[in-house]
Amino acid sequence: MPDYTPTELMITSSARALAGRHVVFVGVGLPNIACNLARRTVAPDLELVYESGVFGARPARLPLSIGDPTLVSGATLVCPMSDLFMYYLQGGRIEVAFLGAAQIDRFGNLNTTAIGTYQQPKVRLPGSGGACEIAIHAQQVFLIMRLSHRAFVDKIDFCTSAGHLAGKPGERVALGMPGAGPQLVVTDKAIFRFDKHTGEMFLSSIHPGVTVEEVQAGVGWPLQIGPMPTGGDLKITERPTAEELRLIREELDPQGAYARD
Amino acid sequence: MKVTTMHDAIAQYVHDGDTIAIEGFTAFICFAAAHEIIRQGRRDLTLCRMTPDLIYDQMIAAGCAHKMVFSYLGNPGVGSLNCVRRAVEKSIPLPLEIEEYSHFGMVGRYTAGAAQLPFFPLRSYQGADLPKVNPRIQFVESPYGDGSIAVVPPLHPDLAIIHAQRADTSGNTQIWGLLGVQKEAAFAARRVIVVVEELVDQAVIRSDPNRTVIPGLVVDAVVHEPYGAHPSYAQGYYDRDNQFYLEWDRISRDEVTTKAWLDEWVYGVADRAAYLRKLDGQEPGIWQRLAPGEALSQPINYGIYG
Numbered sequence: 001m002p003d004y005t006p007t008e009l010m011i012t013s014s015a016r017a018l019a020g021r022h023v024v025f026v027g028v029g030l031p032n033i034a035c036n037l038a039r040r041t042v043a044p045d046l047e048l049v050y051e052s053g054v055f056g057a058r059p060a061r062l063p064l065s066i067g068d069p070t071l072v073s074g075a076t077l078v079c080p081m082s083d084l085f086m087y088y089l090q091g092g093r094i095e096v097a098f099l100g101a102a103q104i105d106r107f108g109n110l111n112t113t114a115i116g117t118y119q120q121p122k123v124r125l126p127g128s129g130g131a132c133e134i135a136i137h138a139q140q141v142f143l144i145m146r147l148s149h150r151a152f153v154d155k156i157d158f159c160t161s162a163g164h165l166a167g168k169p170g171e172r173v174a175l176g177m178p179g180a181g182p183q184l185v186v187t188d189k190a191i192f193r194f195d196k197h198t199g200e201m202f203l204s205s206i207h208p209g210v211t212v213e214e215v216q217a218g219v220g221w222p223l224q225i226g227p228m229p230t231g232g233d234l235k236i237t238e239r240p241t242a243e244e245l246r247l248i249r250e251e252l253d254p255q256g257a258y259a260r261d
Numbered sequence: 262m263k264v265t266t267m268h269d270a271i272a273q274y275v276h277d278g279d280t281i282a283i284e285g286f287t288a289f290i291c292f293a294a295a296h297e298i299i300r301q302g303r304r305d306l307t308l309c310r311m312t313p314d315l316i317y318d319q320m321i322a323a324g325c326a327h328k329m330v331f332s333y334l335g336n337p338g339v340g341s342l343n344c345v346r347r348a349v350e351k352s353i354p355l356p357l358e359i360e361e362y363s364h365f366g367m368v369g370r371y372t373a374g375a376a377q378l379p380f381f382p383l384r385s386y387q388g389a390d391l392p393k394v395n396p397r398i399q400f401v402e403s404p405y406g407d408g409s410i411a412v413v414p415p416l417h418p419d420l421a422i423i424h425a426q427r428a429d430t431s432g433n434t435q436i437w438g439l440l441g442v443q444k445e446a447a448f449a450a451r452r453v454i455v456v457v458e459e460l461v462d463q464a465v466i467r468s469d470p471n472r473t474v475i476p477g478l479v480v481d482a483v484v485h486e487p488y489g490a491h492p493s494y495a496q497g498y499y500d501r502d503n504q505f506y507l508e509w510d511r512i513s514r515d516e517v518t519t520k521a522w523l524d525e526w527v528y529g530v531a532d533r534a535a536y537l538r539k540l541d542g543q544e545p546g547i548w549q550r551l552a553p554g555e556a557l558s559q560p561i562n563y564g565i566y567g
Contacts, residue, residue: 052286054439064338064506065337065338066337118390119394127361128389129312130363130364130365133383160390176387
């Protein structure tokens with residue numbers, strides 16, 4: 001048995017992807033732990049931005065929501081949400097943003113609105129929040145989601161936030177979308193990236209002890225392995241270090257609210 | 262004299278069929294006002310909020326609303342808004358019409374409302390399905406040749422209710438912490454009720470004018486209602502009662518337990534003071550649990566000129 005949980009591996013993989021970054025748009029839950037871990041390890045200059053209007057947060061406890069008061073105390077700056085969306089996000093200042101979704105397709109388009117039809121949903125989900133415009137403006141989008149054939153679907157029921165659209169080259173630019181869109185999907189079984197030419201998600205690395213068949217079983221389309229046209233280059237995800245695990249367990253999520261399973 | 266009681270402010274400024282905005286992003290959500298609206302039995306309201314949160318979940322369960330305008334429909338950090346979902350999915354207790362935007366879209370609507378603009382342009386909604394289900398989100402060509410851009414219409418609520426740390430009796434209001442869209446909502450609305458933790462002398466306000474977010478100019482009524490935001494929070498006064506947000510997920514899953522909760526905690530108390538006595542009886546020491554400690558800002562010097 002490994003000495004870490006799949007969730008802890010999701011956190012450390014996401015944190016490492018932030019190496020050298022300066023400005024990240026954070027969500028609650030796993031992204032919050034990952035970003036705070038990155039700031040203590042691979043990205044010491046990382047400024048944490050929350051859509052509630054906080055820049056440079058230094059949360060003293062694990063926030064339950066993106067409006068938690070611990071994000072305000074000790075922050076560099078707190079501003080109205082109009083400033084946050086206009087100058088920070090639309091102004092192009094966000095390097096990386098974390099998003100999640102109930103459904104994702106092979107091009108990284110995201111549904112957080114409804115399962116079933118919009119008018120008569122089987123399950124009504126929260127909707128966009130800021131995700132619709134975050135997906136447009138963040139220079140890069142990282143996704144954290146658990147792998148499941150119900151989430152990784154051939155066709156999403158509603159496009160809340162655009163990824164690489166239909167995968168045609170230049171499609172985002174033609175629509176006037178400044179950000180490069182989804183770059184990385186971290187799951188509990190594997191890590192995916194997106195092909196530069198086709199915009200399609202491909203399997204980039206697989207977690208220790210997981211098989212390609214298990215990963216394919218959680219994805220609703222025939223999975224591409226490695227980037228086209230060569231393919232092949234499948235890595236094994238690096239395990240968390242003892243120091244990363246200590247930071248998660250003792251400092252970032254001491255109650256095990258998110259990282260325990 | 263703008264200072265009044267919550268009962269009288271709601272009785273005077275909230276009417277059946279009105280469009281109202283009780284704003285505050287996770288912070289400063291004025292549950293005291295919502296409960297008074299429920300008690301006074303207002304109906305057919307259009308409820309506007311970026312995040313409907315528990316406050317509109319409760320108002321919708323109580324049958325106050327026929328429509329909701331919003332951008333994020335969740336119990337923040339917990340999960341779903343179960344009463345809103347029952348209304349949308351099953352028309353319980355009443356059908357609920359929804360008009361949905363993204364956060365930036367709602368920010369833009371309030372901003373256009375506050376500035377008396379015909380619309381607000383924003384770079385959003387490209388490639389997304391929201392414009393297909395909300396015809397009020399449109400795209401227009403830039404007259405300066407920069408391609409097309411999304412626009413949203415101004416929002417002019419009949420009434421905005423804003424919770425804050427402190428105001429003077431004229432309604433000059435200071436807020437620190439998450440500012441959300443409170444200023445925009447106040448300027449966009451035809452009437453404004455400000456609800457505060459502390460009523461202070463005007464000299465306190467004038468000692469720190471940069472902290473004044475809403476001027477008395479746009480405020481119609483001031484209500485002094487300490488702890489009026491519970492289970493939401495007021496920065497530096499009390500923490501968010503996260504236990505209740507988790508508890509509400511359990512209560513609200515069932516129509517019967519929701520109604521029992523409303524009977525006990527809203528209809529069953531006369532006002533906010535009675536709610537607080539009941540809360541203290543249920544959990545003596547609740548305000549110690551939610552006490553935020555002290556982190557004072559460094560004083561600054563505005564100077565004396567003249």
